[in-house]
Amino acid sequence: DAKTTQPTSMDCAEGRAANLPCNHSTISGNEYVYWYRQIHSQGPQYIIHGLKNNETNEMASLIITEDRKSSTLILPHATLRDTAVYYCIVRVLVDYGGSQGNLIFGKGTKLSVKP
């Protein structure tokens, strides 16, 4: 079963903020929200993650709703190099092993940044 729902594709103008939504309405209290991106056939790249609070780093901001059922990844000033597939993933951090604790990728959102 898919744990997250993302739009298949989005466009964004260069220099503008890119807001990528993710729905995770069945998220559990101990599941984190992770975002990765993959630029054409390169290895996926970690962007940011959070549990409850909003998070910001040098790449992006992550806004998680109070009920944690959805989140938005914000790239504040998108550039052409941000064109990629963006993956929203919910996962639990388990100490005892088991594949359910690992990073499971869905289909993601293909973001196209246009000049």
Next chain:
Amino acid sequence: DSGVTQTPKHLITATGQRVTLRCSPRSGDLSVYWYQQSLDQGLQFLIQYYNGEERAKGNILERFSAQQFPDLHSELNLSSLELGDSALYFCASSVGPTGEEGYTFGSGTRLTVV
């Protein structure tokens, strides 16, 4: 350069053959993960090793096996290759067993089975 090194970058082989893909994790990382990405299946988790021990297993076929050596590098062995095994194979690493801080991926090995 992510710090995760995968070799070879490209591999072309015939059906029925066996190949070995190699991964050196980022310095200081103890976990290694293997993923397969094909056009129709997307990124599929195969297996994880932590400090030399198998920790988690995903959709890995019985024809595939992996191991992590004392120096922490890992190898993924694919045998009795079929056309459908053609894919990008990515290795990732993280410091601890959960990868809470995020995984660092290598640039992948593109395997073509002809």
